[in-house]
Amino acid sequence: MARTAGSHSGITGPRVREAALRLFAQHGFAAVSMRQIAKEVGVQAGALYNYTPDKQSLLFDLLKGHMDDLLTARQAVSWPPDPEAQLEHFTRFHIAFHLERPEAVFISYMELRNLTPDNFAVIEDLRRRYESALEAILQTGRDTGVFQVPDTKITTLAIIAMLTGVNTWYRSGGRLSQHEVETIYWDMVRKAVT
Amino acid sequence: MARTAGSHSGITGPRVREAALRLFAQHGFAAVSMRQIAKEVGVQAGALYNYTPDKQSLLFDLLKGHMDDLLTARQAVSWPPDPEAQLEHFTRFHIAFHLERPEAVFISYMELRNLTPDNFAVIEDLRRRYESALEAILQTGRDTGVFQVPDTKITTLAIIAMLTGVNTWYRSGGRLSQHEVETIYWDMVRKAVT
DNA sequence: GCTTGATTTGAACAGGTGTTCAGTTACGCT
DNA sequence: AGCGTAACTGAACACCTGTTCAAATCAAGC
8 A cells, every 4th residue: 555545745744744733742842753743644654754854844844833923923913103002912912822822832932952953043033033022112112211121131031931921821711711811911011111 | 890889879869860850951851861861870771770760750859859949948938027028038039049950940841741640740739839829928918908919820820930931041140140130020020019 | 808788780672763765556637 | 548746655774762680799797
């Protein structure tokens, strides 16, 4: 037996990435074998190499895709003029975007050390780009006197760490709606910088 | 050749744990083999099993030890009476304690999914105990009217996520001293809850 | 100095790893 | 209807995995 019924590149390709994403998030990159991914897709391990040159690239593509999505989404929405409204917008955007794709977020934080140095540098650069967007908001707010932050760089990292932390506990259908969570976090962020 | 010169249980035991901690933090639990740990200690892989029943227990003992240290250290210091002073104390304590042992902190966040369900439950319970200490401070502060927090549980998790985030970027000898960092974070925490 | 027991070796076990490739099969196109 | 090729299989490669255990060796107590 060789090619299976209904096989198609446009179908198998995405399924490989989806299976890898789910398995990497669940067990970790190093703990997942190519044969496990193949089994999930319903294919032999060798067939995966039609869709990725190697396991490392599979991980990198997932992280790179996630960061691209993040930066694209940020640029796609229209941003209000004043810093405080921008900061609220950023807070709600960050929480909403990250809660929408918990697995990609998870491996983007957990599997950085499994990237080759070259691949790591690419991802880190994209992340810095995202952080700069927040820092620019804080900087403008401080210059115009609406924010009181002693160190915009640290405040940037602190806010992002706090917001991303939502992913560790939030489950839809729980005590609070996503919008309520956003509002609570926005309340803390606003007070922390004003 | 069998037993090597100068071999002693009281020496090799700690060295096994130290090597495992360093390697797990650097490459991840699943990516590190018992033979790698043994090489770091200067011993054959089989000898490790005098000090741990298996690889899983090695990980669990590291995480358990870290959480015990954390809870013990928190109880060891004397705590001020009023909630605001307590919160400042907690903020500085958390940052200082975590910056002192970055590797243990790292694996405590990264390798939870590699614990067996039983072991995971133990660690999670210890973590909840630590979080409860912060939540109690917030609760008291809200009851006495000095804190304005809409949801103590969420604020607890938000603050801890923010504070632990320091470990991702702080390097001693950098632009800011540890005490300056503590002060900046305390400024944000204080404003966020009052 | 000898014995006892703790400590470690080195080999073995059964199975798993990422990756390659010749051969086979089913799909898309004419 | 038949051909070309994209898609996939199954086996193989060389090596690594956690764990066990008889045998060898060293440290300590008498």
